[in-house]
Amino acid sequence: MIPAAFEYARASSVEEASKLLNKYGEDAKVLAGGHSLIPLMRLRLAQPTALVDINGIKELDHIKEDGNKLRIGALTRHVTIQSSSVVKGKLPLLAEVAGEVGDNQVRNMGTMGGVIAHADAAGDYPTLALMLDADIVTNQRTIPAHDFFKDLFTTALGPDEIVTEVVFPVANGPHKYVKFRRRLFDWAIVGVAAQKMNGGWRIGLTNVGVTPVRANAVEEALKKGAKPEEAAEHASDGLDPAGDLRASPEYKKHLARVLTKRAIQQAQGT
Amino acid sequence: MKHKVATTVNGRRYEHEVEARLLLVHHLRDNLGLTGTHIGCDTSQCGACTILVDGNAVKSCTLFAVQAEGRSLTTIEGMAKDGELHPIQQAFWDEHGLQCGYCTPGFIMAASYLLSQNPNPTEDEIRKGLEGNLCRCTGYVNIVKAVQTAARTMGGAQVPAGKKAAMTTGGE
């Protein structure tokens, strides 16, 4: 299947990319890894009038330690994150999650910024960004993750706004991402991330709503000394997931509880 | 509007003017006549179109040809040298790692990438490493064997029998 025709331009800097987006108007799209966008274009479910290719903007491909922060450039590929010794040392949960995205070929192309900006409810990085209070840095401003994910495939980004970096806190304590799916390369049916940091737990849920979800009630219960299996019972509090081909809403809520329990237990090594 | 795309494919330089929407796989097949790279799906699942771009395995149906500007590409046609099969090709042949042969070029390229990253993979690592490629004929049994054999002939240490990758319909 062949996409509809579009204009194409390579940007060599973020400023140029922004200018090009302005020039082409609101039906233009940024081309990063392209692994969500190009299939949609081939099916003609997406027909952008122009693509601004940012793959040549080298400065967006970086992993930097910055005190107690870890800055991941928007164009950093999953494979780079997955195998980075810096990430493994400073935020091993992120390396683990990167290794669970798609397959080898996908991980060689897909990017941090692409996943964040696409904001698929089943995306894995948004869950981490949200639960860890990451900042999404754009060419115009810095947006806290909890203000970034607005709805299904909808973010706070403006039309000529480009994600340049995602800034995570350093956290290298006990952690686990449990991604439940039928085939290894599938999107999560439900995913649960658990990270111990600053003496407490951060728990994030993937694909149980239109945006990623932070399981505040679970975190609270753990803080009050609940056992993982007790705290995990709160994982579905307030959830109202849509059913899909692979899971009923009820099943998703159930998985949120079971996988939360397992994520915490596995993080603890129990 | 057409765009210039200059690539080195299997060591040979090519230059074409292409439409932006031309997929890399169509460029290889239709403009370069390299029909060994196949198309099996529309959505990046099947991996039949896997090639190496600067040594990294990618699905050439999910890149535009213009994105290959200045890159060095290896396709299945570039694997055998001087009439000698590449050890992975030889291993697929020796181990009956193919039946209809349609997915085979993609598997060989994916396996080549896998072994470049991990010359001595366990069975479990092979199965996980090939998750981006679908085969409908072999049940993967002999594909896994072929990659193990190739690893040995390419100099990786003895592949341990490995704990069988238990399959699961829902896993973590």
Next chain:
Amino acid sequence: MAVSQLVGARVKRREDPRLVTGHGHFTDDFTRVGVAHVAFVRSPHPHALIKKIEVTEASKADGVVAVYTARDFKGQLAGTLPALPVFVAVKKYVPEHFPIAEREACYQGEIVAVVVAETKAQAADGANMVDVDYEPLPAVINVEKAAQPNSDKVHIDAADNICWDLPFAGNEVSEAAFKSAEVVVKERIHQQRLTPTPMETRGVLADYEAYDKRLTMWMSTQNPHFIRLFVSGAMGLQESLVRVISADVGGGFGSKISPYPEDYLVPAVSRLLGRPVKWIESRTESVQNAYAGRGQYYDVEVAAKKDGTLLGMRVTQYLDVGAYCAPFSAFQTVACLMAGGAYKWQGISSRTVGVLTNKVPTDPYRGAGRPEATHLVERMVDLVAREIGMDPVAIRRKNFIQPKDFPFTQNFGLVVDSGDYEKTLNRALELAGYDQLRKQQVEGRKHGKYMGIGLSTWIELCGFGPSSATAPATGGIALSEAAQVRVMPTGSVIVYTGTHAHGQGHETTFSQIVADTLGVPMESVDLRHGDTGEGTAMGYGTAGSRSLSVGGVAISRASGKVVDKARKLAAHILEAAEEDVVFDQGKFHVKGSPDKSKTFGEVAFAAYGAGLPEGMEQGLEAVAYFDPPNLVWPFGAHVCVVEVDPETGAVEIQKYVAVDDCGNIINPTIVEGQIHGGVTQGIGQALFEEMIYDEESGQLKTGTLIDYSVPTANEIPNLITDNTVTPSPTNELGVKGIGEAGTIAASAAVINAISDALTPLGIKHVDMPASPNRLWAQIKEARK
């Protein structure tokens, strides 16, 4: 006869060097100078009236050469797509299926217009610009509802949606047998719709040469001669002037047996335009429009004694035909004839109901009817065993047809040629460590482990087939098989077969047979197929595990005819009586004087020279057609071990053992490969795959390989295989078929294992695919 050197050996495949280097010849690898590209406009609605098709904008688009609608093809194509009799000679209602809809579109994806352009991108653009005004009609999706008299209609003018409703005459089971039975178990068993998913989709390149009235088609089919027969007929072309070339084919699994609408439309467009045209199916088109497999449910009742003796079965098959009756759709009713499986029964009553729905038609998919039969009987036998507290192994042993019973006439009059069911079962149990597994299971259950062991002692019929059965099935053409063996003057050999290969390795196995028979090196044998312009006048393709047991035998016989002539000539050259000439290891010699000999090559050269015996014509070639006297009946025993995670419903296959018997084996490596692939497709059905349609809108919801879940290497366990050898008495090679065996066996083994695992919860039966979602819901319900 030469001493066998190659038959039975693990000969490496001759096909592979070209395929592993990217030099295969798949349909999209062919082109023609001046080719134009075709894109189809397809109905997005499962059921709609076509009010108007506006083509003006599309016609003017860049590169668009032509836009056609149904009316343009009326003068081009006579008649409708065939719906062959196969087991259901008289059908109640067969809707006419013209390759392109004119007034009413009856399934999502049905073609309504054709756009031809200079490039494939322009064709796709043009197709998007065709504006079709539809009046959507209610979509009939659910089979059970569709069968009701008050249902909406799949075709608006039809009286109902019943394509056929037919009881099969056999040893009927009496009401009394059921009334007096000590045990009766009932179940409804679903067979979800599957899309076959060969990795190469379909495609057609057609070049019609008007001055010669000659048509050449390159396409991806299992059945080139049948395509030629149908397409030449529909286009009013002389059959001999139509050439169908199907070179390398990237998998078929049944979905490339029957002709499709595009197979008519693409050549018709070439004739309309006077230039070559090409269409390559996208995966999205394939998932939506490839003839689907299965799509059935069964209501089954079994009567038995408390000691495990099986008495009778009543079974009704409801088969989702789809919107039109596909050419071999009714073949799937063979499930009714095979419902008894490997067991003896007093009687079986079966009935099939073919129900039309607004979905793509169903047609054979790997196993076609036999996986369904195996699944239902293997499930029912387990349910009886469960009911009476008997081990699943014991109940099978008790009821097996025994070796002394063969040839065994089963309930529907089919004659099972040979078998030794306990032998495969014993070997499978041994390889699996059955007794130990049962102990582990008991122990594991104490600790809340849901481990299960599933058996499938499957049988099948294949090798189509005897002319007495197959000529009526197709409406006249018997499924024999043809072979031609031609020896060149210097002794190399070309062999033509009417079968085809799309992964089965016939170039290798058939050459093994010929090389052994002629006593020549394998390298000197060139096996050709997939081109109706060469070789025998008719061929019957590859389907129903028939290639070796029919086509291979024809090849063996044609080779034998060549040897017979060569022997006569050798006798003449050696100045000996023919009966004194021995043929051994590729040499003819006079009995008792092995030193005085002529090689096969020398005799071949002489056959084209002077001084032939009185009355002998020049040349060394022969044709043979083999009409098998019966079908062949492979069998086997599979054991699957699973563990179910009761919290999530996830299933882990811990072990899979397959012991199969396909008679004599030509190449064990290839047999193993067929089992691996077959089992994997069976596991795919059991756990992963399903075409899901929205019951209201009728839209296919699993339209890409994102949602239609074909398993990857990570989801398939290492498969343990072995075989026993019980030669078939049906042919002189003693061979049976193996192409479908794994698929026929596997779904039952997996589902029996899952059902066994969930026994402590009181769960007896689970439907396919046994997805985590479904199992969790069932576990939850059971725990209430």
